Amino acid sequence: MIRDITIGQYVCGNSVLHRLDPRTKILSTVSYIFALFLIDSLWCYVLNFSLILIFYLICGISLKMVLNNVKPILPILILTSIINLCVIRDGEAVFSFWIFSLTDRAIFFTLTIFFRIILLIFSSSLLTYTTLPVDLTRGIEKMIKPLAKIRFPVEEIAMMISIALRFIPTLILEAEKIICAQKSRGFNMETGGFIKRAKCMVPILLPLFVCAFKRADELAVAMESRCYRVGGQRTSYKTLSFKKLDIFFALGFLAVLTMVFMINAFFR
Amino acid sequence: MRPLIDVNGLHFSYLNENFGKEVLNDLNFSIQQGEFIAIVGHNGSGKSTLAKLFNAIFLPTSGTIFVDGIDTLNKELIFEIRKQVGVVFQNPDNQIVATLVEEDVAFAPENLCVSQEKIGKIVDRALEMVDMKKFKKSAVHTLSGGQKQRVAIAGILAMNPKCIVFDESTSMLDPVGRKEVLDVMKKLNRENKTTIINITHHMEEVVFANRVIVMKDGEILKQDTPRNIFSDEDLLKKSGLLAPQVTEFLNTLCGELALKKRTVLDVDECVEVLAEILEGEKIGDS
Amino acid sequence: MAIVELEKVSYAYGKSKAAQDEAISDISFKIEEGEYVGIIGHTGSGKSTLIKHLNCILKPTCGKIYIDGVDVWKNKATVAGNRQNVGLVFQYPEYQLFEETVEKDIAFGPKNLGLSADEVRFRVARAIEMVGLSSSLLGKNPFELSGGEKRRVAIAGILAMDPKILVLDEPTVGLDPAGKEKILNIIKYYNRDENRTVVHVTHSMEDIARYADKILIMNGGKILSFDSVEETFKRASMLRSVGLDVPKIYEVFLKLKDKGFDVPLNVYTIQRALEVVKNIVERKVKP
Structure with a gap:
């Protein structure tokens, strides 16, 4: 079901990860993702994978939640994996059958892509699971603040992100309602080819857009009524501050990543 | 005494859609x-258009609205309004x-550039007044x-407004939710002397008002106490309203008897009057 | 034979822990053909979950559902057949409109049933008449209509x-009194004149008391009571104990009784109340 998708949702808790400053978490996640794309040794992926599993264990979030996020893209992931396996011909054949042959390079490449995507979802989900959307946007806002000097609309961007995050659960519920309503009018979206299926989405997407626009319009009026003005001066209810914990975590995390890169260099 | 809201010769029509059709036509009240x-x-x-005119989201096409002495056309004082x-x-x-209750309550003070320590107090007090303090940290x-x-x-x-307009705020709620909101309205009016303007379809909510303004096609048909409004059957018919069940029942009964x-x-009240009617028959009988 | 029959139906929402999730447990009841059944209960009592089972939007975790004598989850064909038999009007149904004309939108359902073009046109014309709208609206864009018209x-x-069973989830919520009356009359017409079965979910006891034959009360995912309107209101204290309101007019008679007046208690509509009072008055005047 759609409501099982939990991207962008926060899970209440009080673990070390929950208590970290959002900026620490954002920077760690970004560097982790960078690392994912820079390393090319399978051992390092295994290492990175166990690292993220440990994090999930620490903050007590069930893996089932994040697996639900992986599910929707799984078909595409498997399909591309199969294509990769079939198409990549260089390297030594490990296994061959009729006209197909699997090379070690193909297996390696496929596994790398697979790990990268899965870990990308795992790490970014972990960030939103342990960070309140408001903190997340506040963190981003603080980090891109210097850009305000070159007239970059920092506060507006932050406001947009926070509203988008706020409306994710609302819109997911709405989509589900509309699907149910059209189903009960005999609508069937599971049959037919790609184009037919795409066309079939109109009865779902159109009402969803209409509702989203209506919501946006009403929200804009409500915000104006509460004295919001684009580009206006604002104060902040809460401010962020780095604590000792952040320094420990950042140093520790940096050490682990450096280790990963060293292993990567040795085992290639 | 200077009225809090003063509406004079108010006309309003939307500029793009329904061009030319007046949404509000010559309203005068305070x-x-x-x-x-x-x-x-x-x-x-x-009705709902009117709500947005009260706080300068919409501006009058002609005529004026004064809020606490300020003309809503005065762009400089728009936040004041x-x-x-x-x-x-x-x-x-x-x-x-916002995603979190406390963050949402803090939204307006943030816009008004209130200092951080003051916002904390404001948020606590506001949540206290609506009895939602224990949900301060909850996700909305x-x-x-x-x-x-x-x-x-x-x-x-x-x-800290002097007046709160409720624009059909209870219409999407179940009876429990409606009662919660209605109780808050009554409490604010009673304890803080906050002016309440309740725009509603629920006639059970109307009976609590001091004054009812009945609108039809952008004009005011009548303004009076709930009792006088609900006794005016012609008015109810003309404006497409239904009196509360007990009111309608007794109106019809008195007519038929x-x-x-x-x-x-x-x-x-209904029990009292019915008792009188039945009691009277008893006496007439003996 | 009952047109709707539920046999020990239970449903649990996955492993999701969201607060708004309702679940139902061990629900069994029968609805006869042509009956008008009102379902009432708090938000979260399971009523929305329950009605989603009636046209196969949700599949029960356990238990059986028979509609028109057919076990609806037997195979794909029975599920499709069930959607044809049961028409489900969701809350705020106007948000599901999407076609560029009213005509096309009304035709969406019949077309999905695979009917001929002529039949579809006929059905659309009849449907717009049933809901009391002028056929001149057919060519209009549904988004230009007023809220009540859209609904x-x-x-x-x-x-x-043309569903045999019409199920509606709070069809009058958010409308003005006149709009509300119109919707209630459409439902009544479909039940009385077309002789179809109606299941009407609502929060308003006063709406239900007027037209329904029976009332099903849900509480905490279970059936609290399923009985005729008269029998249901006889147990006003039970209704109150789960926080449901009885019609105001019923409350009046309850209070009169408490005051020592000899009045009947099976009064829950204005019509009935008028009869009762006039009766008493006349009886007192005559002898």
């Missing part, structure tokens, strides 16, 4: 500080800006409709 | 599928 007003009328009678007149809208989901999407609407009210209270007309507003 | 178009979209 509202005093501390009043509890109900505005009723069929869908499309212009919006601080005085807060609006709670129909759909709780579409007026809550986990709350019930009535609770969300109370958060929305707290968000308005954070501006050719008794002097008595307009009641709630169950207890 | 009636959405209901017409369901009626055009």
